[in-house]
Amino acid sequence: MTTTATTLKGEPLDKAQLESMLRRRMFYTPSFEIYGGVAGLYDYGPPGCALQANIIDIWRKHFVLEEDMLEVDCTVLTPHDVLKTSGHVDKFADWMCKDPKNGEIMRADHFVEDILESRLRADKEARGEKVEEKEEDPKKKKKKAKALEAAKLDDATVKEYEEVLAQIDNYNGEQLGELIKKYDLRNPATGVQPNPPVSFNLMFQTSIGPSSNFPGYLRPETAQGQFLNFAKLLEFNTGQMPFASASIGKSYRNEISPRGGLLRVREFLMAEIEHFVDPESGKKHHRFHEVEDIELDLLDRHTQLSGKTTTTRMKIGDAVRQGIVDNETLGYFLARIHLFLKKIGIDQKKIRFRQHMANEMAHYACDCWDAELLTSSGWVECVGCADRSAYDLSVHAKKTGAPLVVRQRLDEPKVIEEWAVEIDKKKFGPFFKKDGKVVEAAILATSQEERGRLAKELEENGKAVINVPGVGDGQVEFSKDLVSIKWQKRVENIREYIPNVIEPSFGIGRILYSLIEHNYWTRASEGGDEARGVLSFPPAVAPTKVLIVPLSSNKDFTPTVRKLSQKLRSIGISSRVDDSSASIGKRYARNDELGTPFGVTVDFQTLKDGTVTLRERDSMRQVRADEEKIIEAIRALVDGTKTWKDIEAELPLFEGQELDVPVR
Numbered sequence: 001m002t003t004t005a006t007t008l009k010g011e012p013l014d015k016a017q018l019e020s021m022l023r024r025r026m027f028y029t030p031s032f033e034i035y036g037g038v039a040g041l042y043d044y045g046p047p048g049c050a051l052q053a054n055i056i057d058i059w060r061k062h063f064v065l066e067e068d069m070l071e072v073d074c075t076v077l078t079p080h081d082v083l084k085t086s087g088h089v090d091k092f093a094d095w096m097c098k099d100p101k102n103g104e105i106m107r108a109d110h111f112v113e114d115i116l117e118s119r120l121r122a123d124k125e126a127r128g129e130k131v132e133e134k135e136e137d138p139k140k141k142k143k144k145a146k147a148l149e150a151a152k153l154d155d156a157t158v159k160e161y162e163e164v165l166a167q168i169d170n171y172n173g174e175q176l177g178e179l180i181k182k183y184d185l186r187n188p189a190t191g192v193q194p195n196p197p198v199s200f201n202l203m204f205q206t207s208i209g210p211s212s213n214f215p216g217y218l219r220p221e222t223a224q225g226q227f228l229n230f231a232k233l234l235e236f237n238t239g240q241m242p243f244a245s246a247s248i249g250k251s252y253r254n255e256i257s258p259r260g261g262l263l264r265v266r267e268f269l270m271a272e273i274e275h276f277v278d279p280e281s282g283k284k285h286h287r288f289h290e291v292e293d294i295e296l297d298l299l300d301r302h303t304q305l306s307g308k309t310t311t312t313r314m315k316i317g318d319a320v321r322q323g324i325v326d327n328e329t330l331g332y333f334l335a336r337i338h339l340f341l342k343k344i345g346i347d348q349k350k351i352r353f354r355q356h357m358a359n360e361m362a363h364y365a366c367d368c369w370d371a372e373l374l375t376s377s378g379w380v381e382c383v384g385c386a387d388r389s390a391y392d393l394s395v396h397a398k399k400t401g402a403p404l405v406v407r408q409r410l411d412e413p414k415v416i417e418e419w420a421v422e423i424d425k426k427k428f429g430p431f432f433k434k435d436g437k438v439v440e441a442a443i444l445a446t447s448q449e450e451r452g453r454l455a456k457e458l459e460e461n462g463k464a465v466i467n468v469p470g471v472g473d474g475q476v477e478f479s480k481d482l483v484s485i486k487w488q489k490r491v492e493n494i495r496e497y498i499p500n501v502i503e504p505s506f507g508i509g510r511i512l513y514s515l516i517e518h519n520y521w522t523r524a525s526e527g528g529d530e531a532r533g534v535l536s537f538p539p540a541v542a543p544t545k546v547l548i549v550p551l552s553s554n555k556d557f558t559p560t561v562r563k564l565s566q567k568l569r570s571i572g573i574s575s576r577v578d579d580s581s582a583s584i585g586k587r588y589a590r591n592d593e594l595g596t597p598f599g600v601t602v603d604f605q606t607l608k609d610g611t612v613t614l615r616e617r618d619s620m621r622q623v624r625a626d627e628e629k630i631i632e633a634i635r636a637l638v639d640g641t642k643t644w645k646d647i648e649a650e651l652p653l654f655e656g657q658e659l660d661v662p663v664r
């Protein structure tokens with residue numbers, strides 16, 4: 001739901017002004033623009049690339065290094081069979097509806113959401129809750145007053161709309177179609193109701209190789225590559241559980257209606273973690289105690305179903321103990337996600353964790369919480385944190401026969417009585433030929449209950465039938481010569497189980513854009529006639545850390561400028577020299593827009609005593625000291641061991657500066 005967006009300083013956000021600044025500074029730009037562009041495809045420019053690389057760098061340190069995760073880099077091209085088995089071919093879809101008059105195609109839930117929200121907005125205005133202050137032509141005013149009167153809703157309808165919006169993600173296509181009819185929702189462009197919603201698969205299909213008989217897709221998530229490598233990763237980890245894999249890479253989704261700039265695109269960078277855990281461990285996490293006192297704003301499923309969107313602030317420890325968040329591992333990752341977002345500079349007041357409702361959950365998930373960030377487009381899911389249970393490993397193991405399991409040595413052997421399957425491989429292979437592996441995997445994957453039924457069939461008829469999708473008509477018959485199923489007693493020294501998976505999945509583009517909005521504000525130019533943009537990124541994510549500005553184009557400044565940039569380079573701190581003829585103020589303003597946190601000025605005093613000034617972006621305050629001390633200060637500020645306050649306490653303030661109140 002749309003909520004008024006604010007800048008870092010709490011003033012209303014002027015989105016058009018921000019967008020124009022981002023375009024001008026080339027954070028990102030529509031791809032193929034001179035060909036007219038393609039919706040949902042963007043290229044990143046130099047500051048966008050650097051910002052993205054810094055976010056990824058912090059992500060890698062915060063998760064992969066801190067938690068000893070096993071990073072993999074898997075291919076984007078994925079064979080059809082993999083995504084058929086994972087359920088994406090059949091279920092990775094959104095509902096779309098078509099306007100019969102102009103042919104416009106819309107995402108059905110977004111269409112319902114947009115129209116209901118605009119009706120609620122109009123109603124608010126009609127009730128005088130948001131007053132237009134600008135002078136209007138009296139004729140137009142009269143017409144508008146009439147329209148507003150017509151827009152008034154009764155209290156029951158407002159409540160109903162709010163309830164629908166609170167659970168908009170929970171409706172299936174049929175239900176969305178009913179809502180369109182019930183509330184007579186019409187496309188504002190044509191004034192007609194769209195056709196009933198139909199399902200649209202979001203994957204981009206292709207063929208691998210020159211013939212068309214090897215269909216594939218561009219992956220819609222990085223997760224499948226991680227699951228398929230599970231057995232090798234477990235071996236790499238010397239069989240130790242639990243462990244996590246991680247992957248950073250592009251994913252592709254043919255979104256029905258891309259919108260909101262980077263927020264809904266068709267090609268985007270994902271950073272995903274698959275944490276494999278023993279389901280019998282109660283999904284405990286050995287580091288949960290480190291995070292249990294962290295407070296999060298939670299919006300649970302029940303609150304949404306009651307038509308509300310109010311969050312409850314609580315310690316993650318309490319949320320897990322009270323069963324609001326299902327288990328420690330899920331809770332641990334929610335807290336770690338929160339810490340990561342805080343570290344990169346996301347506004348703490350603009351983060352909430354929302355639980356998925358039953359219908360909203362992806363086909364593989366049994367519980368899911370999204371980290372949502374408040375932007376000018378409302379609350380936007382930026383990180384999904386799903387408990388995928390044993391779904392993916394089970395389906396891939398069943399399909400391929402690969403043992404995607406953990407084998408754990410038991411301290412005490414266990415005596416087990418159960419139905420055991422024995423396959424006569426010499427006869428089985430030649431009998432089923434190319435289908436042999438799949439049929440064998442299906443038989444071995446049967447439950448005890450099913451084996452009981454099959455054993456009875458074999459005994460009574462000498463043959464039995466099993467369901468094997470994709471082989472013949474899906475019903476496969478086998479005889480007792482090929483397979484025997486007997487009730488057996490055995491001693492087990494090894495426990496074999498399929499791990500469950502907790503998956504935090506980050507959309508880097510959405511996080512990057514939210515970070516920009518959360519750190520944006522404006523300040524008046526020196527003459528006070530212009531509002532200039534500032535991006536107050538924390539130094540760790542800022543695209544460039546230091547701007548070096550010689551006072552003028554005087555050649556005498558060149559050696560110091562070169563020395564400074566060389567020294568900064570040698571300690572791994574990115575800097576840029578701006579020796580253009582613009583005034584110092586203009587040069588700083590340009591770099592405030594790029595989010596450059598520090599500026600070093602080389603002036604005539606430098607030539608006399610080797611001192612330079614260091615300016616802090618947000619407060620515009622400056623200190624002056626010799627080069628060595630300034631470089632050391634920059635190093636401490638960038639690695640976070642010191643704050644600007646510390647530096648001001650250590651180094652002399654530069655006289656004659658304009659003072660302003662620091663925002664951080």
Ligand SMILES: Nc1ncnc2c1ncn2[C@@H]1O[C@H](COP(=O)(O)OP(=O)(O)OP(=O)(O)O)[C@@H](O)[C@H]1O
Nearest residue numbers: 253255263264265268381382383384505506507510
């Ligand atoms: N079209 C997209 N553009 C940009 N980022 C995306 C897009 N789709 C998903 N993401 C990112 O990937 C993360 C994980 O994907 P997930 O499958 O959970 O998203 P989703 O639930 O399908 O998103 P949505 O409901 O918004 O379509 C999301 O939290 C989001 O940050």
